[in-house]
Amino acid sequence: xxxxxxxxKHCLSYDQLxxxxxxxxxxxxxxxxxxxxxxxxxxxxxxxPRDGLQNEKEILPTGVKxxxxxxxxxxxxxxxxxxxxxxxxxxxxxxxxxxxxxxxKRAPHVQYPVLTPNMQGFQDAVAAGVTEVAVFGSASETxxxxxxxxxxxxxxxxxxxxxxxxxxxxxxxxxxxxCALGCPYEGQIDPSKVAEVAKRLYxxxxxxxxxxxxxxxxxxxxxxxxxxxxxxxxPASVLAVHCHDTYGxxxxxxxxxxxxxxxxxxxxxxxxxxxxxxxxxxxNVSTExxxxxxxxxxxxxxxxxxxxxxxGDFICTALQRxxxxxxxxxxxxxxxx
Amino acid sequence: xxxxxxxVNRSAFSSATIGHQYLPFSSAVKAGMRAGxxxxxxxxxxxxxPRDGLQNEKTIVPTETKxxxxxxxxxxxxxxxxxxxxxxxxxxxxxxxxxxxxxxxxRKPGVSYPVLTPNLKGFQAAVKAGASEVAIFGAxSEQxxxxxxxxxxxxxxxxxxxxxxxxxxxxxxxxxxxxCVLGCPYEGKVRPEKVAHVAKRLYxxxxxxxxxxxxxxxxxxxxxxxxxxxVSRxxPVNALAVHCHDTYGxxxxxxxxxxxxxxxxxxxxxxxxxxxxxxxxxxxNVATEDLVYMLHGLGIQxxxxxxxxxxxxxxxxxxLNRxxxxxxxxxxxxx
Numbered sequence: 124x125x126x127x128x129x130x131x132k133h134c135l136s137y138d139q140l141x142x143x144x145x146x147x148x149x150x151x152x153x154x155x156x157x158x159x160x161x162x163x164x165x166x167x168x169x170x171x172p173r174d175g176l177q178n179e180k181e182i183l184p185t186g187v188k189x190x191x192x193x194x195x196x197x198x199x200x201x202x203x204x205x206x207x208x209x210x211x212x213x214x215x216x217x218x219x220x221x222x223x224x225x226x227x228k229r230a231p232h233v234q235y236p237v238l239t240p241n242m243q244g245f246q247d248a249v250a251a252g253v254t255e256v257a258v259f260g261s262a263s264e265t266x267x268x269x270x271x272x273x274x275x276x277x278x279x280x281x282x283x284x285x286x287x288x289x290x291x292x293x294x295x296x297x298x299x300x301x302c303a304l305g306c307p308y309e310g311q312i313d314p315s316k317v318a319e320v321a322k323r324l325y326x327x328x329x330x331x332x333x334x335x336x337x338x339x340x341x342x343x344x345x346x347x348x349x350x351x352x353x354x355x356x357x358p359a360s361v362l363a364v365h366c367h368d369t370y371g372x373x374x375x376x377x378x379x380x381x382x383x384x385x386x387x388x389x390x391x392x393x394x395x396x397x398x399x400x401x402x403x404x405x406x407n408v409s410t411e412x413x414x415x416x417x418x419x420x421x422x423x424x425x426x427x428x429x430x431x432x433x434x435g436d437f438i439c440t441a442l443q444r445x446x447x448x449x450x451x452x453x454x455x456x457x458x459x460x
Numbered sequence: 461x462x463x464x465x466x467x468v469n470r471s472a473f474s475s476a477t478i479g480h481q482y483l484p485f486s487s488a489v490k491a492g493m494r495a496g497x498x499x500x501x502x503x504x505x506x507x508x509x510p511r512d513g514l515q516n517e518k519t520i521v522p523t524e525t526k527x528x529x530x531x532x533x534x535x536x537x538x539x540x541x542x543x544x545x546x547x548x549x550x551x552x553x554x555x556x557x558x559x560x561x562x563x564x565x566x567r568k569p570g571v572s573y574p575v576l577t578p579n580l581k582g583f584q585a586a587v588k589a590g591a592s593e594v595a596i597f598g599a600x601s602e603q604x605x606x607x608x609x610x611x612x613x614x615x616x617x618x619x620x621x622x623x624x625x626x627x628x629x630x631x632x633x634x635x636x637x638x639x640c641v642l643g644c645p646y647e648g649k650v651r652p653e654k655v656a657h658v659a660k661r662l663y664x665x666x667x668x669x670x671x672x673x674x675x676x677x678x679x680x681x682x683x684x685x686x687x688x689x690x691v692s693r694x695x696p697v698n699a700l701a702v703h704c705h706d707t708y709g710x711x712x713x714x715x716x717x718x719x720x721x722x723x724x725x726x727x728x729x730x731x732x733x734x735x736x737x738x739x740x741x742x743x744x745n746v747a748t749e750d751l752v753y754m755l756h757g758l759g760i761q762x763x764x765x766x767x768x769x770x771x772x773x774x775x776x777x778x779x780l781n782r783x784x785x786x787x788x789x790x791x792x793x794x795x
Binding site: 339341342343344345368369370371372374375377378379398401403404405409412415416418419420421448449450452453454455456 | 682706709715
């Protein structure tokens with residue numbers, strides 16, 4: 124740093140400061156230990172009814188989906204992704220999107236975003252009374268082509284249309300970036316690609332961008348690197364993480380994201396939704412397990428864990444499957460006191 | 461300049477009046493520190509599957525199967541494999557073949573094979589069978605101590621003292637465990653000061669390492685951080701290990717926090733062997749495969765070959781006729 128005054132050097136370089144004042148490192152470490160480095164409150168985006176059910180083989184009756192969403196609405200969750208306005212040819216589970224959206228009880232202070240991959244889906248969603256929508260981009264070209272039949276650029280053009288249409292109707296749009304930590308086809312994904320796609324979604328008007336570890340291969344190491352890159356382009360306050368638990372890494376990945384300033388986390392009740400790329404494996408992280416961790420850390424979520432456990436129990440009975448939530452498994456195994 | 465800095469006390473330094481331009485800097489430092497910059501370069505994994513894992517499996521496993529499992533684990537690069545337990549077979553039938561197992565395994569050079577020795581009698585039997593490292597198991601909860609080993613915490617520490625004295629004389633290193641460090645199935649919350657007290661006593665009596673166990677897996681990063689902050693004031697952090705159970709899915713997050721606080725020894729169990737005796741059907745130990753996956757993803761060295769480890773896991777699950785509890789093992793996605 125040459126001829127700069129010492130005080131300026133210290134402001135510019137932490138290493139220089141510690142070199143000149145070694146006792147300061149210990150003081151800062153003590154400060155770091157006692158002060159909180161986590162957000163005071165975290166918003167949970169419940170994706171069970173859409174992302175979860177979409178990946179469950181068993182097609183559920185509309186009434187069951189509506190009841191699930193209503194139970195979740197009563198738990199304190201502020202955002203519940205209700206359904207997806209995609210063609211039922213591609214996603215049969217979501218064929219009843221209009222009935223679900225018009226059938227649920229809209230709790231006050233709760234948002235019910237729906238997926239709208241294109242203008243057609245958006246217009247159908249508006250006709251059904253939607254008040255928030257979501258668009259789904261990808262950081263991997265191959266995944267984009269295989270999943271939605273077009274390149275990333277083409278998908279951005281489609282989403283731009285949707286966002287313009289949504290803005291005209293004052294409907295907020297949430298953006299998703301899938302394959303943020305790895306792709307089933309391309310393998311490793313360059314964090315700068317994730318940053319580029321996230322930035323495009325943010326600049327076109329998405330109020331929040333959810334970064335998805337679609338196949339759950341991420342670890343706290345790759346999460347940190349990816350977020351560092353993305354946060355150069357998109358503010359932390361606008362970011363969410365959508366972690367899959369396929370390799371058991373979801374909670375440490377979420378913890379890392381929280382440490383880096385992210386305060387919105389996507390999860391699915393009962394860990395609904397397996398991984399379509401790893402048969403028999405789990406997918407979404409369980410809302411119950413995320414809540415247990417956050418509450419244990421003193422982080423406010425506004426959500427009642429017991430009510431989410433009830434909703435999880437209900438949907439697992441309907442699907443005739445075991446819950447993926449470890450908290451739910453532990454609680455059901457405890458002797459009743 | 462340095463003299464002036466020393467005169468400024470901490471509260472004045474951190475107050476907004478002195479200069480709130482320092483606060484954003486300090487927050488960035490904290491964020492940087494917490495988000496990975498202080499992680500150890502290397503972590504020692506203590507594989508407890510053959511002992512803690514099998515001990516909690518209902519199916520009694522033949523001696524040869526246990527020996528083969530331990531041999532496979534030795535080949536995977538693990539440097540510590542807890543082999544068996546010298547407790548009375550009346551209490552732990554799974555460990556009845558303790559002598560045969562210890563004598564039957566291949567003692568790979570550079571690998572340690574500690575065995576549990578709850579009392580002097582167990583210790584003597586272990587040494588006779590060729591043990592070169594032993595472990596003792598204390599508790600941070602009085603009720604747990606009484607229900608688990610039929611005596612108070614103080615009484616158990618007196619027994620352990622005998623074992624440690626004998627071990628020291630024989631040149632045998634001793635590892636100490638503290639269970640219920642983040643919660644007790646009987647007492648509920650456990651005070652970190654109690655954990656620190658027991659850990660300190662074990663360390664002072666001569667244990668070279670103290671493994672802090674979240675026995676029922678109720679801990680979270682919040683309680684882990686709080687407990688370690690208190691314990692590390694009494695026992696140096698490089699003598700600490702964490703033994704996390706995944707009963708509530710919190711194990712890897714808890715381990716991450718422990719690593720960020722300077723802990724570099726982690727206990728785990730291949731395939732996540734060993735359920736939780738206090739929550740039927742729930743999981744217990746964290747799976748070694750999932751732990752290794754996380755550590756390698758963080759660029760932390762372990763010396764472990766994940767493929768060989770997964771082979772050992774597949775072997776023992778076939779023998780037990782059960783599904784693995786490791787998510788890494790369950791995922792078949794090729795990346």
